[in-house]
Amino acid sequence: MLSTVKQRADYTFKFNRTLGRHGWLRLTPAYGVKLVEKILASVERDAIILDPFSGTATTGLVAAEHGNQAVTFDINPFLVWLGNAKCRNYCEDCLINIRKGVQQALKEYKSLVEQDNWIPQIFNIERWWSSYTLKCIAALRTALVNQFGETEENKLYDLVWIAFCRLIIETSSASFNHVSMSFNETTTHFEIEYIEELFVTILGFVLSSAEQHIQGKAKVIKTDSRNIVELNNIKVDQVITSPPYPNRMSYIRELRPYMYWTKFLDEAKEAGEIDWMAIGGTWGIATSRLTSWQVQEWKLPEDIFLVAERIQTSKGKNAALLAVYVLKYFHDMHLHLSSLRHILKNGAELHYIVGNSTFFGNMVDTSALISKSMQMLGYSEIHSKIIRKRNCKKALYEYCVSAAWSDS
């Protein structure tokens, strides 16, 4: 049966690239617009949608485009900023002001290149950009700050910084388009004029898609989804989300260039701290903190402890560490599913897009384990459906776990 399941490139970010706002900035682990559209197709226009793991705000944006009202959560401040910028409507005057401001900034840009401009404290920055490219980018950033202020100072100018983020990725020697981020052997030397042209092209793309009016409304709120607080008495009808997978993928690792240049990150230490607050991941200090991590909630499905035990007793240098990692992942997901219950409307539906993993050859059946947590927490009509083959190891697939909630 599994052998007939296809990879479905149309369910990945690749498909999102050409869809206006959805293609602005890529986060490697992003799910497909199509998947959300499919689920939303049968949802009423007045339904309130929730995505507790917003990421690049795919769910929120699709829901708003569909005419629904959506609330989404993320713990990473950069993703909260990006999501809100993606889902907002921009008036005509605002777009005109941006075009004028950028024209002014570009007049100043070239004269700033040889000046001592601010650059971020990103580790080994010379691996990301050649020294000359870096000078040009830093000059452009200074010119843009002179016109628009720093990143979070004025919401109306968020689009400028989204275009700038796109520019730094396109000129960097990091390849974000493989299973995990890596660097090319050499950095490319871009000319001063080329950087300007590229920025103008990117900005044009961003502004033209920002012109499209969005019918519904979506808002990203900085929230830890393990500890959800009341939403001003709003209760949700549909939860559509793709939580992090138990695969040790670090969001910070991929987001570093954006977050440093927009000043959401100042130094390496903070990256580890942010990863530690998230579910999954592990970058920097977050990895070593696993060794002293303690279970807070022992009332979990037994299978979660069994999987961790299997990994722990398998051969592998970091078997003990990764056993804790997997245990913590499902522990935290359980806390999330528990905390979620008090903001669900009677009859609410859940759709969780999840992926399985392997550690030292041990299969971690995420959809089954999440289903067990849902069962223990009183959800009903729990069923899991396979969606696609993932583009990596042989045994890895993506699933949709659905459930319903009824007050009793």
Next chain:
DNA sequence: AGGAAGGAAGCCAGGTCCGC
């Protein structure tokens, strides 16, 4: 037609920093 690129992976090793 055939090679190259690309994609929600894990796993490991090597460099650096800092207290002793």
Next chain:
DNA sequence: GCGGACCTGGCTTCCTTCCT
């Protein structure tokens, strides 16, 4: 100057899709 903690990214992997 030693050793452990902390940071960082390189290496195989395996199928599909893209590109020449």
